[in-house]
Amino acid sequence: MLILELLRLNFGCACVCSAEMVKKGINPCSFSRYLNRTPILKGPVIFSPKIAPKTLQSALAKDNHLLGSSPNGKYYKTVLDNGLTVAVKRLTPFESNSPETKKKSVKRQIQKELELLAGLRHRNLMSLRAYVREPDTFLLVYDYVSTGNLADVMNRVRENELQLNWEVRLKIAVGVVKGLQYLHNCVPQVLHNNLKLTNVMLDAEFEPKLADYGLAKLLPNLDRGTSSPPECFHSCRYTDKSDIFSFGMILGVLLSGKDPTDPFFGEPASMGSMGGWLRHLQQQGDAKEALDKSILGEEGEEDEMLMAVRIAAACLSDMPAERPSSDDLVLMLTQLNSF
Incomplete structure (x- = not known):
């Protein structure tokens, strides 16, 4: 009985308040939305x-x-x-x-x-x-991370100012995809939406850290550059598989050492893109040609790299449904040394 009485009192109070607000020309629903909306914080x-x-x-x-x-x-x-x-x-x-x-x-x-x-x-x-x-x-x-972003690091590698062996490159790839996996498994799901070389920061141990994740809807001048998946040019529908395409571009750069903006990728020999080039070499049985010569070494590592080329090509598929998930990629890349 007491609970019912309290409910009646609260309901009556709410009705009186609403009636008074209507008399004053205030929409109660609008007022409620005003109270519940996020305040603009200062400082x-x-x-x-x-x-x-x-x-x-x-x-x-x-x-x-x-x-x-x-x-x-x-x-x-x-x-x-x-x-x-x-x-x-x-x-x-x-x-x-x-x-x-x-x-x-x-x-x-x-x-x-x-x-x-x-x-x-x-x-x-x-x-x-x-x-x-x-x-x-x-x-x-x-x-703050001291080593800078992956784009700068790979430029230093191309200029022979820095050596980056396959073990370190694989470590970077695994770290990037683990970061993606975490975002994709969040509830609600978080999409990076702007994954590219300049948004992969590296600490002193070359452990990667993803930057700018989840900020795409807040940034009016978003520029994904060469990492933009093909579906974004058509439907503008960005999904977790779009992030995977961008990861494929990063993995392709780690494997080949090539700058994705290199004019080479505009030539017929490259099939017009990193993904097309990797798939073409793979189909021709020449996947080794995609590998950065500076990381070729032991036979076991070479097998890992060739498998990674296949993974990168799958990530760079033009069809989102054909790309692996971040969960799949973590499993594949962490088990590379078992192939």
């Missing part, structure tokens, strides 16, 4: 005990070292007062001519996505440690 939002808001704000106010830039924003390296080095991504500013209401809607959407991404933790992901909202953009704070 740094911190997800790491190693970072203090004032320390972060102080560091961001200084001139920081530019690490790189893209149409989506710029990366900086900054050192906090406690000695911690972090990487900061300043997203491309919102359109200045957008209505204020639209800007607020975009900010709320970005905040909700960032709160979700901040909860993701895996050794092969660049963990979001904090973010700062500015009037026209967001600053995202990540752990």
